Amino acid sequence: MASKDQKGLTVQKENDFSEWYTQLIQKAELIEYSPVSGCYILRPNAYHIWEKMQSYLDGLIKADGIKNCYFPLFIPESLLTKEKKHVAGFAPEVAWVDYGGDTKLGERLAVRPTSETIMYDAYAKWIRSHKDLPLRLNQWNNVVRWEFKHCTPFLRSREFLWQEGHSVFATDSELREDTLKMLNFYERTFREMYAVPTLQGKKSEGEKFAGAVYTLSVEAFLPNGKAIQGATSHHLGQNFAKAFDIQFSDEKQQKQYAWQNSWGISTRSIGVMILMHSDNKGLVLPPKVAFTQAVIVPILFDNSRNAVLTEAHNLVKKLSKKNVSTYLDDRDDYTPGWKFNEWEMKGVPIRIELGPKDLVKKQVLIVRRDTGEKKAVALEKIDVEIPALLETIQHSLFAKAEKHLKESIVTVLNFKDAEKQLKTEKLLFVPWCGKPACEEEFKEKTGAKSLNSPFEQPALKKDQKCFACAEKAVVWFYFGKSY
RNA sequence: GGGGUCGUAGUGUAGCUUGGCAGCACUCAAGGCUGGGGGUCUUGCGACCGGGGUUCAAAUCCUCGCGGCCCCA
Numbered sequence: 403m404a405s406k407d408q409k410g411l412t413v414q415k416e417n418d419f420s421e422w423y424t425q426l427i428q429k430a431e432l433i434e435y436s437p438v439s440g441c442y443i444l445r446p447n448a449y450h451i452w453e454k455m456q457s458y459l460d461g462l463i464k465a466d467g468i469k470n471c472y473f474p475l476f477i478p479e480s481l482l483t484k485e486k487k488h489v490a491g492f493a494p495e496v497a498w499v500d501y502g503g504d505t506k507l508g509e510r511l512a513v514r515p516t517s518e519t520i521m522y523d524a525y526a527k528w529i530r531s532h533k534d535l536p537l538r539l540n541q542w543n544n545v546v547r548w549e550f551k552h553c554t555p556f557l558r559s560r561e562f563l564w565q566e567g568h569s570v571f572a573t574d575s576e577l578r579e580d581t582l583k584m585l586n587f588y589e590r591t592f593r594e595m596y597a598v599p600t601l602q603g604k605k606s607e608g609e610k611f612a613g614a615v616y617t618l619s620v621e622a623f624l625p626n627g628k629a630i631q632g633a634t635s636h637h638l639g640q641n642f643a644k645a646f647d648i649q650f651s652d653e654k655q656q657k658q659y660a661w662q663n664s665w666g667i668s669t670r671s672i673g674v675m676i677l678m679h680s681d682n683k684g685l686v687l688p689p690k691v692a693f694t695q696a697v698i699v700p701i702l703f704d705n706s707r708n709a710v711l712t713e714a715h716n717l718v719k720k721l722s723k724k725n726v727s728t729y730l731d732d733r734d735d736y737t738p739g740w741k742f743n744e745w746e747m748k749g750v751p752i753r754i755e756l757g758p759k760d761l762v763k764k765q766v767l768i769v770r771r772d773t774g775e776k777k778a779v780a781l782e783k784i785d786v787e788i789p790a791l792l793e794t795i796q797h798s799l800f801a802k803a804e805k806h807l808k809e810s811i812v813t814v815l816n817f818k819d820a821e822k823q824l825k826t827e828k829l830l831f832v833p834w835c836g837k838p839a840c841e842e843e844f845k846e847k848t849g850a851k852s853l854n855s856p857f858e859q860p861a862l863k864k865d866q867k868c869f870a871c872a873e874k875a876v877v878w879f880y881f882g883k884s885y
Numbered sequence: 886g887g888g889g890u891c892g893u894a895g896u897g898u899a900g901c902u903u904g905g906c907a908g909c910a911c912u913c914a915a916g917g918c919u920g921g922g923g924g925u926c927u928u929g930c931g932a933c934c935g936g937g938g939u940u941c942a943a944a945u946c947c948u949c950g951c952g953g954c955c956c957c958a
Contacts, residue, residue, distance in 0.1 A: 409896085409911085409923065424954075439952065550886080552954090701921050739922035746922095757921055767921080846958080 410743065414682050419626045423554075423677060430685040430748050432676070433555045440553035440560035444669070447693065447748065448556075451672050452563060454691040455595050456542065459565065459667065462587045468538040468567060473520050475543075476511040481519045485645040488518060491612020495547045497560075513546040518613070518638075518664055521568050522646040529660060532572050532652050536580075540567040556673025557630070557885060564668035570648065570660045574639075577661040581637045582857075584665040585618045588633035591667065596675040597688040597799035598622050599807050600632050601880055603854030608838040611664075615639035621853045621880065623807045624677050627827025629853050629882035632674055633667035677885075679772070679799050685749030686772055688799050689792040694729045696721060696788055697750045699741045701757030702734075713781070714756050717766070720785045726792065746771060751795050752788060772799055811880075815869055817844075820881070824850050829882045833875035835868035844870045844881070853880040 411429065415422045427433040432448035444452065460470070476499060483489045497513040500506060514520065521539070529537060542565045549560050567584060571577040585602055592598040600620035610617040614636040622632050643649070643659040652658050679686040689695050700714045714730050721728040729750075731741050738755070745753055755767040765778045768788070772795050779787045813831045814820045820830055834840070834852070845851045855877050866875040 412897090420955075435953080437952090699921090703920065734920095737920055737922085737924060739920090739924080741923090742921095743923050755921065759921075 410747070411682055411684065415625070415680070419677075422682075426680055426684060427555050427676065432672075432685070438560075440549055442555045442559055444563075448672060450693040451675070451687070451691045452669060455591060455667075455671065456565070458595050458690075459587060459591045460542070462590065463540050463565075463567065466538075466583070466587075468540050468569070470541060471539045472541050472543065473514075473517050473524070475514055477514050477517075477520045478509050478511060480509060481523050482512045484519060485613050485642055487641070488613030488645075492516065492547070495549060497546045497548045514543075515545055515547045516664075516666075517541065517543075517545075517566055518568065518642060519646075522642050522648060522662070525568075525570060525660075526646050526648045529570060529648055529650050532650050535570055535572045535650060535660065536576065538567070538569040538580075540565055554673075556676070557670055559669075562669045564666050566664060566666045568662065568664045570643075570662050572650065572652065572658070572660065574661050577637060577663055581618060581635050581663040581665070584663070585620065585633075585635040588620045588635070588665075588667055592620060592622065592632055592671070592674075593800060595688065595690050596671065596678070597690075597796055597803065598632070598675055598678050599800060599804040601807075601854060601856065603856045603880065605634070605854050606836065606838070606841055606852040606879070608841050609852060611636040613638060613641055615641065619854050622674050622678065623810055623829050623882070624674070624885060625806065626677075627810070627829075627883060628885045629829060629880075630670075630674055630677075630885040631853075632671055633665075635665035636663055638662040638664060678803050680749070683743075684747030686799070687749035687751060689751045689796050692749065692751050693727065694745075694748075694750050695726050695792055696728045696752040696754055697741075697745045698728065698730045698754045698756060699738050699745075700730070700732055701738055701755060701760075702732075703758060706758035706761070709761055710756055710758060713761060717754065717756070717781075717784060721788055724785050724789050726788055752791060754784075754788075770795060815867075816872075817870055820844075820850075820869055821848055824848055824883060829853075829880060830869075832869040832879055832881055833862055833866045834877055834879040834881075835871055835873045836876050836879075837871070837873070840868060840871040840873070848883075850881050850883045853882055853884070855879045 411422060411425050413421045413425065430447060431445050434443040434445055436443050492515045496515050499511045499513065525537065528534060544561055544563050546561045549558055551558065553559050569580055571580065589600055589602055592600050600622050602620050603618065605617040605619050611634065616637045618635045620632040621629050623629050640659040640661060642662055648660045649657050650660055676685065679688065698714050698717055700710045702710060711732060718728045718730050742753065749771060751771050753769040753771070755769065760766050764781045766781060766784060767776055768779050768791070769776045810827065810829045811831050812823050812828045814823055815833065820832065823830060841852050859878050862875055862878070867873065868875045
């Protein structure tokens with residue numbers, strides 16, 4: 403038991419969320435700290451999750467006709483500063499390259515914090531006619547934002563991986579529709595891959611993207627009562643088109659500025675998923691993103707060893723045929739109990755135990771990672787039961803998170819109640835005046851800020867007052883403490 | 886941006902107050918007995934965050950950095 407204190411998690415999720423997370427990501431071999439503060443090593447266990455999510459979302463993107471491309475990592479200062487609001491938003495955390503070897507560069511280069519500027523400089527060359535539109539491109543890359551706040555692996559890092567999509571349309575109505583469609587891709591990705599339910603809506607003026615007309619977001623709600631932004635889709639209007647001179651001739655031979663959006667999801671989404679599902683035994687992975695979906699732990703005794711291993715190999719073959727990624731842990735130098743703990747820490751959705759007693763009964767013992775539930779399954783049914791159970795686990799994780807989300811939303815009409823509900827880890831649904839100053843003041847007093855406003859808005863009473871400042875309310879909004 | 890706290894093998898720690906051979910447990914390596922929830926025995930490898938200073942002597946004291954964690958804004 404002495405070793406358990408070091409190999410296992412030494413704190414509980416409900417007691418010390420932050421320390422629990424720090425230990426979990428290291429002990430599950432997701433993250434290694436690097437010599438550069440705020441930059442983290444994504445180990446294979448973590449990168450695999452990224453690849454699974456990437457593969458799914460990339461499929462949605464391509465099926466919709468969007469093409470992938472790649473733009474340079476470096477952006478000349480003169481380009482970055484073209485759109486004034488945009489640069490104002492990003493300037494404080496841009497990393498700069500001033501030298502090549504010992505030679506000072508004529509113009510310093512920004513390490514991209516996002517690629518609007520360098521992409522739109524090219525877009526201006528490519529777009530001449532309405533026939534060139536829509537132009538819809540995406541890239542999977544890394545970006546650097548030199549955070550001065552406290553960094554946390556996945557959730558806030560100085561370098562991170564993401565995809566950034568950048569589309570251009572001839573009309574605002576097409577743009578609005580597309581911007582919402584991309585948000586829905588994110589909602590689906592969180593739901594289908596990460597088993598994470600989200601709230602979709604529009605960000606406040608204060609929280610929108612630098613240079614955007616409006617920003618749409620998906621927001622997740624964590625078990626510790628904190629909300630976290632999952633992904634965003636920005637309606638950029640004609641702001642960048644004007645700054646970068648992206649114009650086209652329409653059917654009437656009139657010059658018009660184009661309409662643009664940009665949208666992204668990052669490795670932060672992995673952090674959201676980890677925080678959502680994992681427990682005091684370690685990582686809990688939704689089957690859709692798990693590298694190993696089922697691990698077989700054989701119970702080996704000298705006199706039955708060969709028979710058990712033979713059957714175990716059969717199982718691997720059977721399950722592989724059903725596209726279940728299965729690993730047979732036949733390591734000799736660890737006890738079964740050791741292996742149980744290790745695979746639980748790493749989040750493998752299903753454990754299959756196979757020993758001599760099972761062999762006699764022609765069965766295996768299967769154990770769910772998410773609930774700990776154990777049951778015996780006949781060997782001949784295993785290739786049906788396991789895929790079905792993986793589905794069940796995926797849905798069950800989502801359902802559990804959704805239940806928590808729904809039970810946590812409380813409608814609140816005044817400041818006093820808002821303060822009270824925040825203390826009990828609730829997510830607020832409030833009538834709001836929408837003013838940045840009001841949001842700022844509320845944030846200072848309570849530590850909570852606006853998340854987004856749902857697209858389907860309940861009717862506001864005629865004289866409904868803002869929950870925070872008691873001026874006239876104009877919109878229903880979600881507010882919460884954020885991670 | 887402000888404050889607190891910590892940094893000793895791969896991990897967790899003792900030693901620091903009062904300077905004097907860096908100790909323990911786990912891991913890891915090799916081998917034996919084992920095996921249905923972190924089993925056990927033997928042997929072995931392995932560390933003072935970095936720079937500078939004080940001193941005969943620095944993990945220990947001073948200083949400047951770097952880094953982790955927490956709280957506040």
